[in-house]
Amino acid sequence: MSAVPAASRVASPDEAASPQRRHGSLLGHWNSVVTSYYVIVGASSLLLVIGLVMVLSSSSVESLDKSGNAYAVFLDQAKFALLGLPVAIVLARMPVRFFRAIAWPALGAAIAFQSLVFLGLGCGEGGNKNWVCLPGGVTAQPSETIKLALALWLAAVLARKQAYLEQWKHVFIPAVPVAGIAIGAVLLGHDLGTALVMFVLVAGALFVAGVPLRMFGVAGVFAGAAVTALVLLSDNRMGRISNWLGGDECSASADCYQTLHGSWGLASGGIGGLGLGQSREKWSYLPAAHNDFIFAILGEELGLVGTLVVLGLFALLAFAMIRIISRHPDPFVKIATGGILAWIVGQAFVNIAVVIGLAPVIGVPLPLVSAGGSALIMTMAALGVVIAFARDEPGAADALAARAGVVRRSLAVVGLGRVATARSSRSARDAAPRSSRGGGRA
Template identity: 60%
Template sequence: MPGARKGATPGPRKPRTRRPAGTKTSGVEERDWLGQWNSAVTSYYLLVGATTLLAIIGLVMVLSSSAVTEIAAGNSPYKAFWTQAQFALMGLPVLLVASRLPPGFYRHAAWPLLVVAVALQALIFSPLGYAVGGNLNWLNFGSFMVQPSEPAKLALAVWLGLVLGRKQRLLGSWKHAIVPAVPGALLVMGLVVAGHDLGTMLVLLILVAGAFLVAGVDWKLLALAGVVSAAVVGIGFVALQEGSNRMNRFFAMYSGVCDTADANAGTTECYQTIHGLWALGTGGLGGVGLGASREKWSYLPEAHNDFIFGVIGEELGLLGTLLVLALFAVLGLAMSRVIRRHPDPFVKITTAGIACWIVGQALINIGVVIGLVPVIGVPLPLVSSGGSALITTMAALGVVISFARDEPGAREALSARGSVVRRSLAVVGHTGRRALPRRRRPQTR
């Protein structure tokens, strides 16, 4: 070989060693073929992007779905929109602050949050309690109203993350898996059920199930808890709602005896479901156009609240509904990514509870609109009109964004990108100053 030493025989070439896919580096699986998806800040940007888009879609659709009914009531067409925009502006600093707090803060605040949430929920049985639609789930403070079951969701998720995370190695024993997580969860859910709020009760059940599943509780205990919960929910539903309009809706949906011919009268139990399906069917593929919905003209009750997904389907069509579904899927994917990548059990369990709450509530709401679930009064997170739900959901997503910022390598990556942006702006500013023409001094003879 040219250039080789005399007498030297070329040896066999050493094979190139490649790190197998899935090899862990710094506690995080590295997959080179995933490219930017495997970045330490992917979860952070997915959460921020999906949250922002859903909030914007919510504001636009609240304006579109409420303008007609507000005009009919003699109000400004922007009344419901401005109210929702104010709640969004109040929720924005809450989200920003929550996203900047370290996970250790939430770990120390878990017990105080649960105590405050239980106290607020218990106040619904005081003179401050206010019933809406047959549900005693509001606190009336005169100038404003609060739904205490919304912050109770966040408090329960953080508290379950603390107690289950600390006892994760002991969860193989039923005693440690049950105490104190199950009594605390039953206390919160019992107060909610006592106010006849079945929809929030179902969301809390999904939240608790997600937290227990990620914590690693024995599947036999989970199966037993699922059977008992289903029995309790069924018995409680019948006992608390017997003879009510909600009970009639339940039997009308699953017995097939709903009088669809009289749906326009507004007196049948499946009235909302039928008009929600009509809205979705009218929209077709591309929709009738933003603002052109027919059902929002007082045909579809709660068009800007629980049934806003029907208006989205009518005005934006199948493509609009798929966009909303895709954004919730992105939220779920980003939160599952935080669960997989973060090493702290507290973060994993808390994120699982919040993910099951937000994505599960979205699926329940959509199931109601398309006729798979009875009407139980559950809003679409970030999209439906409602202050307590919007602010609490933004706070919960701020907590998960904080966890995403705490993923291995995420803080360093965010700091590096911030410095790159600052340097780029500095270069642009310096170049702009150099590009300015110099003023010529007048020549003097």
């Protein structure tokens, strides 16, 4: 029996797949046309669930004390999440041309909504009067609507002027004056924290649009001068910064009191945390424990592991949005995604920097995690817009349309998929004419 020459032997599939090729196939799954879509949906959903759990844990004590119901704040947050979910789903199904068409009217409506703050309907606390209080106890924060509207408006304007963005006048008109009006309307309500986030949003949109870096340098000087003036003209802001830089010893009335207890909460959590619901700081020691400083409660109860999970989820959101920017051919989508990325991820890191003491207390929530109805709904709406962009990536729409049904996938997971397929095959054979099967009479 002659030996088969090595050159003529057919390699098996396992042998043919080299380690590099197998490794490449794994990377190929991560780099598929629907990666951005699934990463955004997954990371957003996990952050929302973590937020609801932490709002329940961090607010239960004070809710019980104020209203006799430990679930009061949590039920409000769950209600807002249920309101934001259909908004996000509807926006995620919209075509890109819809967002381009509504950019101008959306910004006009958002600024008009913000103007209600100065027409007798404004309310707030701590020197910040940036909410609208309507009859029946309904409150809303119009500045949150301006963020999304401004991102879409900047994308619509800058996408049409991309060929001219090397010139000052085309960058300046109309983007800078209109963005200045939107940010100025927020500053009139004394909400410097939200205005700073909007500055970051505008910078992100301009950067992705391709504005030269030399213009950012000049704009940064003017923006820094404006922020410095706003700080110097406010005793409240000056007090926060002086305490952050190391002023008088902290007391219950000092601005450093909140940061101090936030640091204590993070420090006492250690690696694995004290356990869910076991926070000590939420017992009225840490102000805004369920809102601006919820990250401190998360670190206290879930430890370093919990904080790293949240940071990782925001990093995944950033990765997916950067991927959309790099893959999508439409400049409108790129610029709008850049603005939303700068808003959500930038605000998250500003909030975390405040909690860990790297920045003075500014007063911005942690997106998707902190309690707050307007912020939660508009953040979910913005993520719905980005999901729509991810669905419009090259090849993504066809890949998503080719997916098997949810019920069929679920049956396959529990082992019933084969049973259902076998039954349908038997039914098809039984329904076939007898002459098409063997054994029939001639």
